[in-house]
Each structure stands twice: as structure tokens, then as C-alpha cells.
Amino acid sequence: MAADWLGSLVSINCGVTLGVYQGEVSAVDQASQTISLKQPFHNGIKCPVPEVTFSAMDIKELKILEIPGSGQGGHPDFSSVGHNGRSAKGPVVPSSAPMAVPRKGSSSSRGPSQATPKKNGLKNGQMKTKDDECFGDGMEESLDTDFDFEGNLALFDKAAVFSQIEISERRNGARSRGTPNERTPSRYRHDENILEAEPIIYRQITVPQHGGKEYCTDSGLVVPSVPFEMHKRLISVAERYGLSLERRLEMAGVCASQMALTLLGGPNRLTPKNVHQRPTVALLCGPHVQGAQGISCGRHLANHEVHIILFLPNFVKMLESITNELTLFGKTDGKQVSSVKDLPDSPVDLVINCLDCHENAFLRDQQWYRAAVDWANQNRAPVLSIDPPVSSRELAVEAKWSLCLGLPLPLAEGAGRLYLCDIGIPRQVFQEVGINYHSPFGCKFVIPLHST
Template identity: 45%
Template sequence: MATGSSFIGSTVSVDCGSILGTYQGEVCDVGADDQTISLVNAFRNGLKCKISKLTLSAIDIQELSIITSSIEAKSSHGVIGSNRADTAKDGLPPLSRSSLPPAAGSSVPTASSCSSALPSSSKTRNSPAKLSERRRVYSASESTTKRQGTPRKAEHSRRKPNDRNDDCFNQHVCDIIESEFDFEYNLSLFDKAAVFEEINSQLPNEGLRLVECNKRVPKYRHDENVLENVPAVYRQITAPSHPDQEYYTDSGLVIPSISYSLRTRLLSAAEKYGLSVPRQLEMVGRSASEMALQLLGGCHRINPENSHQRPRAAVLCGPHMQGAQGVSCARHLANHNVDVTIFIPNAVKVINWLQEEMNLFKCTSGVHVQNIKEMTSGSVDIIINALDSHDNEQLHAESWYKAVVNWTRSHRASVLSIDPPSYGVAIEAKWSLSIALPLPLQKSVGKIYLCDLGLPARVFTELGIKYESPFGSKFVIPLHSSE
């Protein structure tokens, strides 16, 4: 007959019904007189009890199962598979070694319980009936597997991830967090001065220190780029002589400037290959008019629904080749429903190209005046300047030229200059249009654009210019000064 003291040290599971729950713990005391059992390290429904010693009365106990007996706890290894039932004769209900209830056997202590892990269900003693039942299930599953032709090696490999999970996650939280991490102590183990001294000793320059390197790093605002925004430099156009000025496209291509004499020979060579002067004038006039139309507002300003608010343009032309380019631009603007007024002074001698362009312009609805006083006194949207000549700088001294300059300054309209000379212009422009390759221009010409005349590559090669078109898909591109 077993006495109550023989159960002290055993691990038991006590079922007290659905209200009180199921308790698990180590037996520390068995009261024969008052019919009680006391547990330490107790769990209730899988959660660690807050009290150190829990006492249960025999009245509340419905079933008591021994998980590990006191003899097994003292021995180095337990005897598994014993079929003998230990029964308490000290007034307690009989003790059985049946398997744990689902609530007690399947529940895993959580992190909030902060308790040591209980023995797994694999160590629980089982009855011979259950063992034989498990053997029958295993034999049936094994025979089924053999009939299906699945190797046992594949079944073993499928169980490997579960084994790895058990090895990784079966350790209880309380076993890991036994004490709080001492941050101050571990921080004191790091000798910052010694580490910096070691880094500084490895620098190539003895006078250079790591702290000084950190101080040299510039501070950037939120709208500044950390990397330097330096445009890429590509040279696909080279002139035979060193250029006086260089320009850049939006994509970083270098466009060298050429002298006026070299450009004159370039246009003469193009004329020799078939690109005649009228065709060159047409290219310049069309590019200038297209640029002016965009500056006037493009499709938002010029459309059939807005015919009652036609934009107004004043085109100022001189008696030379640049004047003929301005007349060609005025003709294209008039054909696009722009209210154009053109000024050409009453000169004694007019070149043939200018006269031919004037004959075409007279076929449009544009207005031609020879006196600046006859120009409209109302406001204009844009002024196109084609007064200046590359060959005659003395035009600035003419009385009609000064009158035109005064009239232009009295109006606040923006000025577009067509092919301005390198020596400068009297009328300050906001935009300027150069042709073929740019000349070294002054700052008074404003923002510079380059017009494609469609010169063949052989024309450039003949004059010793290495040329690859920078225009891409456009006929007019903006240029940026390198200064």
C-alpha cells in the first residue's frame, strides 16, 4: 500500500471540472486528515499560477493522473511503458496513469506564463490497449504507403522540418530570459577612444584625423542633390580652329562657335551642292516662325475658336540678307492667322532675295510699312528683330535705325532676334536664333537657339569640320553658354 508521502515529488495532472479547470504541478504535500493535495510550480489550464503553493480538496477533484512518479524523478532514467496503476489509499481518489486530457496535454505554455516547459506527451505512459492501437494505425499507414509505392525516405524527409522546428522553438521563454540585459555594463566594455586611435593610426596622412574628415563633409539642404550635378561633356562637333566660345545642348553635347567668315564659306559650299539661297531662307523663316508661334502660346492661343483674339507681331527688317529672313518668317506667321505688321526702310538698293520674299509676303494679309511712325500704336505680343547685318555695322548710325530702336523700347513686348551679328545688337533681345553653327555672341542677345539648315555632312567635311548632327528629333534646339 502506498502512503501519501510516496507521492511527494511526483508530477500530476488534476481535473477539477469545467469550472475550476485542470491543474498540473509537482506534489509537495498530501493531507490525509483534511483530504487535500498541495502542488508547487502549478499550472491551471496550461497557464502558470501566480501563487507558489496550490492546495486542492478531494471534493473538487474529479480525476487525478500521474505524469511522472517520484521514483522516476529520482532515477536517472524513467521506466516507460509500465502497465501498473498506482492507487492512493490515504483517502484520495485512485491515481491512474492514463493519458492527459486534451486541455492539459496539448496546451503549450505561452510567453506570458513564464514557466518551465512540462514534459512532452511522448514521455507519458500509455496503456497496452492504446499502444496496440497505435501499432495497428502505424501498420495500416505503412501498408498503405507500400501499396502506393511511396519510398519511406520521402516520408522521413517530410518529418525533418517538424524536428527542426521542435529544436528551435521548444525552449521556453523563461529559460531564455533569466535576467535583464545590462546595457550600461556592456556599453562600458566598448572603448571608443581606443577604436578611434586604431582607425587614425591606419590613415595614410599623419595629420589627417577621422573627426576632421567628418567635419569636411558639406551639409546639404533638402532641395540640394548630394551628387554634383555636372552635365556630361560630349564632343561630336570640332572646328578646324580653336573656338572663341562654346555652347552646350540640354543633353550635354558641345557646340563650338565659328567665325562669320567660316560660316559664309560653309553656306557657299552648301549652295554649290544644291542648297540654294532661297531654300536656306525658307529653312530659317520656317524655324523662326515655328519658334515665334510657340512663344505666342501655341495651340492654346492660335486656334479657330480664338479667332477674335489673334496675336499681333511686329517684324523689323533691314535691307539685307537678315531682313529677307525676317520677311520669310513674317509670311509664315501671317499664314497661321497672326496679325503681322512688317517694317522695311525705303532703301535705294534692295537685294534680289529680299525683293522675292516681299513679293510673296504681299500675297498674305500682312501689313507693310516703310516709316516707323506708321507702325501700330497699340500693344504687340512679340517683336521680331531682323534689322542688323553682319556686313554693315554702320547701320546703327542711320536715323531710321535709331527711330526703330526708340519705338521698340517704348513697347514692352519680348524680342526675338534672327541671326544676330557677333558684334552685338542695339535692341536687347530675350531670345536669339542662330543658323547652322553659332557665332560667338554677346549676352545682349538673350537665350540662344540653333536652327538646322539641313546642310549635308559632306559640306562640313569639305571645310575641315567634324560634324554629327546634334538636333536629334528637332529642328530648333536651345544652347547654353559655358561661361
């Protein structure tokens, strides 16, 4: 009978689109095949209207949560309700709002996954709490007692568990992790390798002719110096295999410019927000290969928004390599001057010295050279020398840093801190000139060297 439904708490599933409704049955109309709920909840949220009516055609599933007077969920006779929502004897649910209609075989008893609802959300006439309004009536009250974390943790016997793990690993041939009471024989830093490895060989480069000085990298690898004649032969063999002068100039220019950018402040100085403080670099070059390396470096620095002033005196005859580098440099925003008088009067950020060459010491006697040296020594800016020569005489321009190519030369103390750059010489080229070589560069192209 339709009256048997009244007062029951039901849950009506109307599918994905309309959702799930819960509430107390207030009316059942057999003729129109509708069911009405009062004080309804929609998907756990209380509806703004006091009553909602559903049509049997919209109902996918109907569950009885509680029958009045029984104290527990039951299942009234749904045999009169057809699958299409029509009723043969009694009424069926559905509405203009989407809901679920009970079908034959649908379970109305509470299963283990269903929560037991309260009979009603009011106690002694008191107002519903906010939780009741949010989550609906048919929910059991949560437990009042707090979970005892300390007591539960005390039930865990860590020593016994670790003992079982150790026994199991030994049976399976696995390495034991040890128990908490065992002391660790040694501790490792986050960057140390805990796996056993072969001992490091720090002397991985040996040369047939020693230059008289030895250096080491930050990781302790020994890098010996070589005499200029052996260095010259190494470059000649590399050129014969295809490492042309143009390639070496480009590599030297890139490495020197990267080092200069770091000396100028790197990302702290060269940012789009700091364009009003572009660093200024004075580049002093002579008419030789070392001067061409400096011009290549100046081009790369100018491409990175560094203000470059290139000093190169006028000569009747220029090397082809210098002419080519000047053509490329002319396409940048760099400035070229041929007189020391056109160099800045105020200190610049960095001076790059490429005045000297390895084989022509007579350039030091020329007027332009002495004038450029005097300007550099008076400017009070730090000096970076690129590929400085080995000289028994005191260096005319005292440098704070010097950059060597491939392998270091035995430079004088006035060369400052020594750096080494990789210009791309293959390992077999070193071997052909009698050098047992393993690259000391690691992941970098420019590394610092320390005197031993």
C-alpha cells in the same frame, strides 16, 4: 405511346432562325405530327404565351431533359419518328413556331455540357425568382458557398515556382529573372534604356577654328561656336553644292516662325476658338539677307493667322531676294509699313528683330535704323533676333531670344537665350571646311543652347 411524352421536360432546336425552346410536353398529336409545350422558354427567355406548338418539319433536334417519375433524363422510343418528321407509330413535334424535331440517333441523355434542370420552378407554392424567370427552369442552382481566394492563393508556393523557373533558365542558358527575395541592383526610369550600350560621346562636333564660346544642348552634347569667317565659308560651300539662298531663306523662315509660334503660346493661343485674340507681331527688317529671312518668317506667321506688321524702309535699290520675299508676303493678310510712325503705339505680342547684318555696320548711323531701335526699346514687347551679328559694340536692341543658323556664333550677352536651327547643311559640307560634325538636333529643327 403519345401519352409517354406528357409531362416530360424537353429542349427543341429549330435552327438558327427560330432558335431553341424548352418546356414541359403538354400534347402530342400523331396525326398532324405536332408537339406542344406549356410554360415554354425561348432562347432562355420566358415566352409571353402559355403554350407553343411545333411541327415536325421545323424541328432540327429534340432532347429529353427529364422524364416524369424517373428523376433523370431518359429517351423514350423515337423509332416511330421518321427523318422527315412523319410518324409511323407515334406522334412527332413541330409547329407553326420554329423548333427542332427529334430524329433517329439523337441523344436524349444528359451529356457533360448539358445542365441538369430543376423539375419545376416553384417551391412550396412560392413565386419564381427573377433569375428563374430570366434563365428558365431546367438549370441547377448555383453553389451557395463563395470561392475562397485567399485560401486558394495560399496553396501557391511562389518561392518554389521561381526556383524551378531559375533552374530551367540556367539549364537552357537563359538569363535568370531572379526571385522575389533578391534585391534589384539598380532601378531604371521609364525613359531609360536598360540594355547595355556604348558610352555617350558628348563632344561630337569639333572645329578647326574656335569662336571662343561653347554651348551644350539639353542632352549634354557640346556645340562649339565658330568665327563669322568660318560660318561664311560654310554657307559658301553649301551654296556651291546646291543649297541656294532661296532654300536657306525658306528653311530659316520656317524654323523662325515655328519658334515664334511657340513663344506666342502655341496651341494654347492659336486655336479656332480663339480667333478674336489673334497675336500681333511687329517685324523689323533691313535691306539685307537677314531682312529677307525676317520677311520669310513673317509670311509663314501670317499663313498661321498671326497679325503681322512688317517694317521695311523704302530704298532705291533692293536685293533680289528681298523683292521676291516681298512679292510672296504681299499675297498674305500681313501689313507692310515704311515709317516707324505707322507701327503700333501699344505693346505688341512679339517683336522680331532683323535690322542688323553681319557685314555692314554703317546702317546703325541711318535715321530709319535709329528710329526703329527706339520704337523696339520703348514698346516693352519681348524681342526675338534672327541671325544676329557678332559685334564688339553693344547690341542696339536687347533681345530675349536669338536664333542662330547651322552653327552658333560667339554672341554677346545682350543676345539673350540662344537657339540653333537646322537649315539643311549636309554633313559632308561640314567636313569639307574641316568641321567634324554629328547633328545635335535629334528629332527637332530648333533646339536651345546653354552656355557652358
